[in-house]
Amino acid sequence: MQIDDADRRLLRHLMADPALPTAELAERAGLTVATCWRRLERLKERGILRGEEARIDWRALGWEVEVSLRFTLDKTNPRAFDEFISAAREVPEVIEIQTFLGQTDLRLNMIARDMQHYQEIYRERILALPHIADLDALMLVATIKESAELPL
Amino acid sequence: MIALDDLDRAILRALVEDASQSAGALGRALGLSQPACWRRIRRLEEAGVIAGRRLDLDQAALGFGVTVFLGIKLATRGRVSLEDFERAVTAIPEVQVVQHVLGRFDYRLRVTARDIADFERVLRRRVMTLPGVGQVEANVLLSEERRPGPLG
Numbered sequence: 589m590q591i592d593d594a595d596r597r598l599l600r601h602l603m604a605d606p607a608l609p610t611a612e613l614a615e616r617a618g619l620t621v622a623t624c625w626r627r628l629e630r631l632k633e634r635g636i637l638r639g640e641e642a643r644i645d646w647r648a649l650g651w652e653v654e655v656s657l658r659f660t661l662d663k664t665n666p667r668a669f670d671e672f673i674s675a676a677r678e679v680p681e682v683i684e685i686q687t688f689l690g691q692t693d694l695r696l697n698m699i700a701r702d703m704q705h706y707q708e709i710y711r712e713r714i715l716a717l718p719h720i721a722d723l724d725a726l727m728l729v730a731t732i733k734e735s736a737e738l739p740l
Numbered sequence: 741m742i743a744l745d746d747l748d749r750a751i752l753r754a755l756v757e758d759a760s761q762s763a764g765a766l767g768r769a770l771g772l773s774q775p776a777c778w779r780r781i782r783r784l785e786e787a788g789v790i791a792g793r794r795l796d797l798d799q800a801a802l803g804f805g806v807t808v809f810l811g812i813k814l815a816t817r818g819r820v821s822l823e824d825f826e827r828a829v830t831a832i833p834e835v836q837v838v839q840h841v842l843g844r845f846d847y848r849l850r851v852t853a854r855d856i857a858d859f860e861r862v863l864r865r866r867v868m869t870l871p872g873v874g875q876v877e878a879n880v881l882l883s884e885e886r887r888p889g890p891l892g
Binding site for chain 1: 741742744752755756757758759760787788789790791792793794795796797798799801802804809811826829830833834835836837838839840841842843844845848852877878879880881882883884885886887889890
Protein backbone atom coordinates (compact mmCIF):
# COMPACT_ATOMS: atom_id res chain seq x y z
CA MET A 589 0.00 0.00 0.00
CA GLN A 590 1.48 3.32 -1.06
CA ILE A 591 1.16 6.69 0.58
CA ASP A 592 2.85 9.74 -0.87
CA ASP A 593 4.71 12.66 0.70
CA ALA A 594 1.56 14.77 1.07
CA ASP A 595 -0.17 11.93 2.99
CA ARG A 596 2.91 11.56 5.15
CA ARG A 597 2.96 15.29 5.93
CA LEU A 598 -0.71 15.22 6.74
CA LEU A 599 -0.40 12.22 9.05
CA ARG A 600 2.64 13.71 10.79
CA HIS A 601 0.67 16.84 11.73
CA LEU A 602 -2.42 14.85 12.65
CA MET A 603 -0.44 12.40 14.85
CA ALA A 604 1.06 15.35 16.72
CA ASP A 605 -2.39 16.86 17.31
CA PRO A 606 -5.37 14.62 16.47
CA ALA A 607 -7.85 17.33 17.49
CA LEU A 608 -6.71 19.74 14.72
CA PRO A 609 -9.61 21.08 12.64
CA THR A 610 -9.31 20.22 8.92
CA ALA A 611 -8.68 23.86 7.91
CA GLU A 612 -5.76 24.19 10.33
CA LEU A 613 -4.39 20.79 9.35
CA ALA A 614 -4.56 21.73 5.64
CA GLU A 615 -2.61 24.91 6.27
CA ARG A 616 0.12 23.15 8.25
CA ALA A 617 0.46 20.39 5.65
CA GLY A 618 0.51 22.94 2.81
CA LEU A 619 -2.67 21.63 1.17
CA THR A 620 -6.01 23.21 0.25
CA VAL A 621 -8.86 22.34 2.61
CA ALA A 622 -10.65 20.37 -0.13
CA THR A 623 -7.54 18.29 -0.96
CA CYS A 624 -6.82 17.71 2.69
CA TRP A 625 -10.37 16.51 3.31
CA ARG A 626 -10.27 14.23 0.25
CA ARG A 627 -6.97 12.71 1.34
CA LEU A 628 -8.25 12.07 4.87
CA GLU A 629 -11.34 10.34 3.45
CA ARG A 630 -9.11 8.25 1.20
CA LEU A 631 -6.88 7.21 4.13
CA LYS A 632 -10.00 6.18 6.06
CA GLU A 633 -11.42 4.21 3.10
CA ARG A 634 -8.15 2.33 2.73
CA GLY A 635 -8.22 1.44 6.42
CA ILE A 636 -4.95 3.26 7.16
CA LEU A 637 -6.61 5.87 9.38
CA ARG A 638 -8.93 3.72 11.48
CA GLY A 639 -10.08 6.42 13.84
CA GLU A 640 -9.22 8.33 16.93
CA GLU A 641 -9.46 7.22 20.52
CA ALA A 642 -9.44 9.08 23.82
CA ARG A 643 -6.73 8.22 26.36
CA ILE A 644 -7.85 7.90 29.96
CA ASP A 645 -5.51 8.92 32.77
CA TRP A 646 -6.50 6.41 35.44
CA ARG A 647 -4.50 8.24 38.09
CA ALA A 648 -6.82 11.22 37.69
CA LEU A 649 -9.65 8.84 38.63
CA GLY A 650 -7.89 7.62 41.75
CA TRP A 651 -6.29 4.47 40.30
CA GLU A 652 -2.82 5.10 41.66
CA VAL A 653 -1.11 1.80 40.88
CA GLU A 654 -0.24 0.47 37.41
CA VAL A 655 1.56 -2.83 37.01
CA SER A 656 2.83 -4.71 34.00
CA LEU A 657 2.39 -8.44 34.64
CA ARG A 658 4.48 -10.65 32.37
CA PHE A 659 3.58 -14.31 32.00
CA THR A 660 5.04 -17.47 30.59
CA LEU A 661 2.30 -19.98 29.96
CA ASP A 662 2.28 -23.76 30.08
CA LYS A 663 2.51 -24.38 26.35
CA THR A 664 1.96 -28.14 26.62
CA ASN A 665 -1.72 -27.24 26.56
CA PRO A 666 -2.72 -26.04 23.06
CA ARG A 667 -5.66 -24.05 24.48
CA ALA A 668 -3.47 -22.24 27.05
CA PHE A 669 -3.40 -18.85 25.27
CA ASP A 670 -7.11 -18.78 24.42
CA GLU A 671 -8.23 -19.85 27.87
CA PHE A 672 -5.85 -17.49 29.63
CA ILE A 673 -6.93 -14.53 27.49
CA SER A 674 -10.66 -15.12 27.92
CA ALA A 675 -10.20 -15.40 31.69
CA ALA A 676 -8.07 -12.22 31.74
CA ARG A 677 -10.83 -10.32 29.88
CA GLU A 678 -13.11 -10.99 32.86
CA VAL A 679 -10.85 -8.98 35.19
CA PRO A 680 -12.06 -5.35 34.92
CA GLU A 681 -8.77 -3.94 36.21
CA VAL A 682 -6.91 -5.37 33.20
CA ILE A 683 -6.61 -2.52 30.69
CA GLU A 684 -4.34 -4.13 28.09
CA ILE A 685 -3.61 -7.64 26.86
CA GLN A 686 -0.58 -8.27 24.63
CA THR A 687 0.97 -11.44 23.27
CA PHE A 688 4.65 -11.77 22.33
CA LEU A 689 7.29 -13.79 20.63
CA GLY A 690 10.16 -13.98 23.10
CA GLN A 691 10.88 -14.91 26.67
CA THR A 692 7.56 -13.45 27.76
CA ASP A 693 4.44 -15.01 26.20
CA LEU A 694 1.89 -12.56 27.38
CA ARG A 695 1.55 -9.32 29.25
CA LEU A 696 -1.35 -7.82 31.17
CA ASN A 697 -1.38 -4.17 32.08
CA MET A 698 -3.48 -3.75 35.20
CA ILE A 699 -4.45 -0.91 37.49
CA ALA A 700 -5.44 -0.77 41.15
CA ARG A 701 -6.58 1.92 43.57
CA ASP A 702 -3.66 1.38 45.96
CA MET A 703 -1.18 -1.31 46.99
CA GLN A 704 -3.66 -3.13 49.18
CA HIS A 705 -6.17 -3.24 46.34
CA TYR A 706 -3.40 -4.45 44.01
CA GLN A 707 -2.57 -7.26 46.41
CA GLU A 708 -6.22 -8.32 46.53
CA ILE A 709 -6.60 -8.43 42.76
CA TYR A 710 -3.23 -10.13 42.36
CA ARG A 711 -4.08 -12.91 44.82
CA GLU A 712 -7.71 -13.43 44.01
CA ARG A 713 -7.93 -12.78 40.28
CA ILE A 714 -4.47 -12.88 38.70
CA LEU A 715 -3.02 -15.96 40.39
CA ALA A 716 -6.31 -17.73 39.60
CA LEU A 717 -5.81 -17.33 35.84
CA PRO A 718 -5.28 -20.66 34.04
CA HIS A 719 -2.04 -22.18 32.64
CA ILE A 720 0.48 -19.84 34.31
CA ALA A 721 4.00 -21.33 34.28
CA ASP A 722 5.77 -18.23 35.55
CA LEU A 723 5.14 -14.53 36.06
CA ASP A 724 6.88 -11.37 37.09
CA ALA A 725 5.71 -7.86 37.73
CA LEU A 726 7.05 -4.46 36.73
CA MET A 727 5.55 -1.63 38.73
CA LEU A 728 5.17 1.65 36.87
CA VAL A 729 7.04 4.50 38.52
CA ALA A 730 6.65 7.11 35.80
CA THR A 731 5.85 7.38 32.13
CA ILE A 732 8.68 9.41 30.61
CA LYS A 733 7.44 9.37 27.02
CA GLU A 734 4.21 8.20 25.46
CA SER A 735 3.40 8.83 21.85
CA ALA A 736 1.68 6.93 19.09
CA GLU A 737 3.74 8.79 16.51
CA LEU A 738 5.57 6.96 13.77
CA PRO A 739 8.82 8.27 12.28
CA LEU A 740 7.19 8.78 8.85
CA MET B 741 -9.91 13.34 41.94
CA ILE B 742 -13.36 13.80 40.45
CA ALA B 743 -16.44 11.68 40.99
CA LEU B 744 -18.07 10.10 37.94
CA ASP B 745 -21.71 9.22 37.45
CA ASP B 746 -23.10 6.65 35.00
CA LEU B 747 -23.35 9.21 32.19
CA ASP B 748 -19.71 10.26 32.62
CA ARG B 749 -18.68 6.62 32.44
CA ALA B 750 -20.79 6.10 29.32
CA ILE B 751 -19.17 9.16 27.71
CA LEU B 752 -15.68 7.85 28.54
CA ARG B 753 -16.47 4.40 27.17
CA ALA B 754 -17.77 5.97 23.95
CA LEU B 755 -14.77 8.30 23.52
CA VAL B 756 -12.27 5.50 24.11
CA GLU B 757 -13.94 3.70 21.20
CA ASP B 758 -14.28 6.74 18.95
CA ALA B 759 -13.00 10.15 19.99
CA SER B 760 -13.94 11.79 16.70
CA GLN B 761 -17.69 11.85 17.42
CA SER B 762 -19.17 15.27 18.16
CA ALA B 763 -20.75 16.25 21.47
CA GLY B 764 -24.06 16.50 19.60
CA ALA B 765 -23.95 12.95 18.20
CA LEU B 766 -22.72 11.47 21.47
CA GLY B 767 -25.36 13.40 23.43
CA ARG B 768 -28.14 12.10 21.17
CA ALA B 769 -26.94 8.52 21.70
CA LEU B 770 -27.00 9.01 25.48
CA GLY B 771 -30.15 11.13 25.74
CA LEU B 772 -28.28 14.36 26.57
CA SER B 773 -28.52 17.75 24.92
CA GLN B 774 -25.49 18.88 22.92
CA PRO B 775 -24.52 21.59 25.48
CA ALA B 776 -24.93 19.21 28.43
CA CYS B 777 -22.78 16.56 26.75
CA TRP B 778 -20.17 19.17 25.75
CA ARG B 779 -19.98 20.46 29.35
CA ARG B 780 -19.41 16.93 30.65
CA ILE B 781 -16.62 16.28 28.11
CA ARG B 782 -15.01 19.62 29.04
CA ARG B 783 -15.13 18.71 32.72
CA LEU B 784 -13.48 15.33 32.06
CA GLU B 785 -10.77 17.04 30.01
CA GLU B 786 -10.16 19.73 32.59
CA ALA B 787 -9.87 17.17 35.39
CA GLY B 788 -7.24 15.37 33.28
CA VAL B 789 -9.33 12.19 33.03
CA ILE B 790 -9.26 12.48 29.24
CA ALA B 791 -5.50 12.86 28.95
CA GLY B 792 -5.48 13.30 25.20
CA ARG B 793 -6.39 11.69 21.95
CA ARG B 794 -4.43 9.37 19.73
CA LEU B 795 -4.86 8.24 16.15
CA ASP B 796 -5.59 4.61 15.50
CA LEU B 797 -3.38 3.90 12.48
CA ASP B 798 -2.71 0.70 10.57
CA GLN B 799 1.02 0.77 11.33
CA ALA B 800 1.82 -2.16 9.03
CA ALA B 801 0.14 -0.42 6.06
CA LEU B 802 2.34 2.63 6.76
CA GLY B 803 5.45 0.47 6.58
CA PHE B 804 5.96 -0.12 10.32
CA GLY B 805 5.36 -3.85 10.57
CA VAL B 806 7.24 -4.60 13.77
CA THR B 807 6.71 -3.51 17.37
CA VAL B 808 9.15 -4.69 20.02
CA PHE B 809 9.06 -4.19 23.77
CA LEU B 810 12.43 -3.87 25.45
CA GLY B 811 13.19 -4.34 29.11
CA ILE B 812 16.37 -2.49 30.03
CA LYS B 813 18.47 -2.84 33.14
CA LEU B 814 20.98 -0.08 33.71
CA ALA B 815 24.51 -1.38 34.27
CA THR B 816 26.08 1.61 35.89
CA ARG B 817 23.50 3.02 38.20
CA GLY B 818 24.93 5.87 40.19
CA ARG B 819 27.65 6.71 37.68
CA VAL B 820 25.33 7.61 34.84
CA SER B 821 22.38 9.63 35.95
CA LEU B 822 18.90 8.48 35.10
CA GLU B 823 18.35 11.88 33.48
CA ASP B 824 21.11 11.24 30.93
CA PHE B 825 19.62 7.91 29.98
CA GLU B 826 16.09 9.31 29.81
CA ARG B 827 17.11 12.30 27.71
CA ALA B 828 18.93 10.10 25.20
CA VAL B 829 16.28 7.40 24.98
CA THR B 830 13.33 9.76 24.49
CA ALA B 831 15.15 11.39 21.57
CA ILE B 832 15.09 8.16 19.52
CA PRO B 833 12.20 8.59 17.05
CA GLU B 834 11.45 4.84 16.87
CA VAL B 835 10.97 4.71 20.65
CA GLN B 836 7.29 5.46 21.23
CA VAL B 837 6.98 4.74 24.94
CA VAL B 838 9.49 5.01 27.79
CA GLN B 839 8.44 3.92 31.25
CA HIS B 840 10.50 3.93 34.44
CA VAL B 841 9.60 0.74 36.30
CA LEU B 842 10.48 -1.23 39.44
CA GLY B 843 11.25 -4.93 39.14
CA ARG B 844 13.56 -7.02 36.98
CA PHE B 845 14.18 -4.03 34.72
CA ASP B 846 14.60 -0.31 35.22
CA TYR B 847 12.93 0.80 31.97
CA ARG B 848 10.35 -0.51 29.57
CA LEU B 849 10.43 0.72 25.97
CA ARG B 850 8.04 0.33 23.08
CA VAL B 851 9.93 0.45 19.78
CA THR B 852 8.45 0.57 16.30
CA ALA B 853 10.41 -0.52 13.23
CA ARG B 854 9.86 -1.24 9.55
CA ASP B 855 10.93 -4.89 9.87
CA ILE B 856 13.23 -7.08 11.95
CA ALA B 857 16.32 -5.84 10.11
CA ASP B 858 15.31 -2.25 10.81
CA PHE B 859 14.71 -3.16 14.47
CA GLU B 860 18.19 -4.67 14.66
CA ARG B 861 19.62 -1.39 13.35
CA VAL B 862 17.72 0.62 16.01
CA LEU B 863 18.76 -1.82 18.73
CA ARG B 864 22.45 -1.86 17.83
CA ARG B 865 23.02 1.73 16.80
CA ARG B 866 20.61 3.59 19.07
CA VAL B 867 19.62 1.48 22.08
CA MET B 868 22.80 -0.47 22.89
CA THR B 869 24.80 2.75 22.66
CA LEU B 870 22.67 4.55 25.27
CA PRO B 871 24.58 5.76 28.34
CA GLY B 872 24.56 3.18 31.12
CA VAL B 873 22.60 0.48 29.31
CA GLY B 874 23.09 -3.03 30.70
CA GLN B 875 20.99 -6.14 30.25
CA VAL B 876 18.31 -5.92 27.52
CA GLU B 877 15.38 -8.26 26.92
CA ALA B 878 13.36 -8.05 23.70
CA ASN B 879 9.87 -9.36 23.06
CA VAL B 880 8.24 -8.98 19.64
CA LEU B 881 4.59 -7.92 19.83
CA LEU B 882 2.21 -10.38 18.15
CA SER B 883 -1.18 -9.03 19.20
CA GLU B 884 -2.57 -6.25 21.32
CA GLU B 885 -5.97 -5.59 22.80
CA ARG B 886 -7.07 -2.53 24.78
CA ARG B 887 -9.77 -3.16 27.36
CA PRO B 888 -12.32 -0.60 28.59
CA GLY B 889 -11.05 -0.99 32.18
CA PRO B 890 -13.13 -0.51 35.32
CA LEU B 891 -15.67 1.92 33.84
CA GLY B 892 -18.69 0.02 35.16
